[in-house]
Amino acid sequence: MFPSPIIVAPMAGGTTTADLALAAQRAGAFAYAAGGYKSAEALSVHLAPLRAAGADFGVNLFVPRNTPLSVDDAAALARYRTELVVAAGRLGATVPEISPDFVDPRSQDFWDEKLELLLREPVPVVSFTFGLAPAAAVAALQGKGTRVVASVTSVAEALAAAETGVDALVVQHGNAGGHSAAFLPGAGPGAPTLVELVAQVRAAVGLPLAGAGGIGDAAAAKAVLAAGAEAVQLGTAVLRSDESGARGLHKDALADPAYSSTAVTRAFTGRPARALVNGFVREHSAGAPNAYPEVHFLTGPLRAAAAAAGDRESLNLWAGTAWQKAASGPVAGIIAGFLNEL
Numbered sequence: 001m002f003p004s005p006i007i008v009a010p011m012a013g014g015t016t017t018a019d020l021a022l023a024a025q026r027a028g029a030f031a032y033a034a035g036g037y038k039s040a041e042a043l044s045v046h047l048a049p050l051r052a053a054g055a056d057f058g059v060n061l062f063v064p065r066n067t068p069l070s071v072d073d074a075a076a077l078a079r080y081r082t083e084l085v086v087a088a089g090r091l092g093a094t095v096p097e098i099s100p101d102f103v104d105p106r107s108q109d110f111w112d113e114k115l116e117l118l119l120r121e122p123v124p125v126v127s128f129t130f131g132l133a134p135a136a137a138v139a140a141l142q143g144k145g146t147r148v149v150a151s152v153t154s155v156a157e158a159l160a161a162a163e164t165g166v167d168a169l170v171v172q173h174g175n176a177g178g179h180s181a182a183f184l185p186g187a188g189p190g191a192p193t194l195v196e197l198v199a200q201v202r203a204a205v206g207l208p209l210a211g212a213g214g215i216g217d218a219a220a221a222k223a224v225l226a227a228g229a230e231a232v233q234l235g236t237a238v239l240r241s242d243e244s245g246a247r248g249l250h251k252d253a254l255a256d257p258a259y260s261s262t263a264v265t266r267a268f269t270g271r272p273a274r275a276l277v278n279g280f281v282r283e284h285s286a287g288a289p290n291a292y293p294e295v296h297f298l299t300g301p302l303r304a305a306a307a308a309a310g311d312r313e314s315l316n317l318w319a320g321t322a323w324q325k326a327a328s329g330p331v332a333g334i335i336a337g338f339l340n341e342l
């Protein structure tokens with residue numbers, strides 16, 4: 001299913017550049033383009049160099065929430081907005097009004113348009129995160145020759161994903177940097193380690209698996225492959241690479257001993273995500289509601305102002321638990337470091 005045991009993860013929000021995906025692919029990895037947050041038009045532009053290179057690559061999409069916020073979550077969102085106004089004011093930013101019946105194409109992450117694009121102009125692989133694509137969408141993509149991958153964080157989610165007819169699964173552990181792929185409520189922390197989680201999912205479903213979350217070196221990758229994964233998916237390990245589009249502030253923070261831990265927080269987007277613990281995480285994790293993507297839009301101007309001001313204490317510094325092993329330099333060197341030892 002995956003042409004390499006090393007997969008470079010899709011990282012939406014600017015980190016995945018076409019250069020990163022192409023350089024990783026040339027170095028022998030399988031790589032994803034990041035479709036999340038982009039309009040169909042922007043995705044088309046992002047994919048052009050990969051299509052032109054004739055590469056075997058994947059495209060990742062966020063599955064949008066299709067239910068309104070609960071009354072409780074909407075109330076918590078309003079309280080959180082008030083809390084953010086003070087923090088935004090310090091940065092000279094304003095916090096937008098987000099009504100609970102928020103209807104904006106961005107709230108569905110341009111889902112229909114992007115699916116239409118990928119059916120009209122097919123790509124080798126499409127992966128989904130934050131939820132399950134409907135079985136009809138999975139079948140339609142497969143009908144165009146696309147292999148379809150779902151992201152899961154537990155055995156229950158793996159079984160549900162298999163029901164939709166996907167070709168493979170990304171099994172993501174809570175050690176992962178960035179957003180959790182979890183979509184079933186009460187899925188809990190799952191297995192204590194990625195190796196155990198992969199072994200559990202391996203025993204429950206017959207699909208090819210890629211393991212992800214907290215893999216910092218070849219030894220960790222080997223253990224995940226030995227547990228039954230066909231490949232490992234790396235995110236944080238390539239965040240500091242030359243081709244990564246992550247902000248300089250983010251790359252520098254990952255290498256700065258001033259940051260000594262990561263935590264899972266909803267403070268930035270309303271969806272659990274692992275980041276370096278900074279002032280914003282400490283100050284706002286407790287008050288942040290379960291409201292993605294509403295919180296993502298609330299904090300957007302604040303994060304932009306923080307970036308412009310060089311204030312990394314208010315930025316979402318996504319990082320997996322193995323962040324201290326993330327190296328700088330060309331991504332080809334990082335990939336070679338893994339492939340040479342597998």
Ligand SMILES: Cc1cc2nc3c(=O)[nH]c(=O)nc-3n(C[C@H](O)[C@H](O)[C@H](O)COP(=O)(O)O)c2cc1C
Binds near residue numbers: 015179214
């Ligand atoms: C900066 C960043 C952005 C990410 N964006 C996405 C994304 O757009 N789609 C996705 O499926 N996963 C995304 N992830 C999660 C990765 O797919 C993967 O599960 C994770 O990076 C693995 O853990 P690691 O970071 O410890 O290697 C992101 C991770 C990071 C660090």
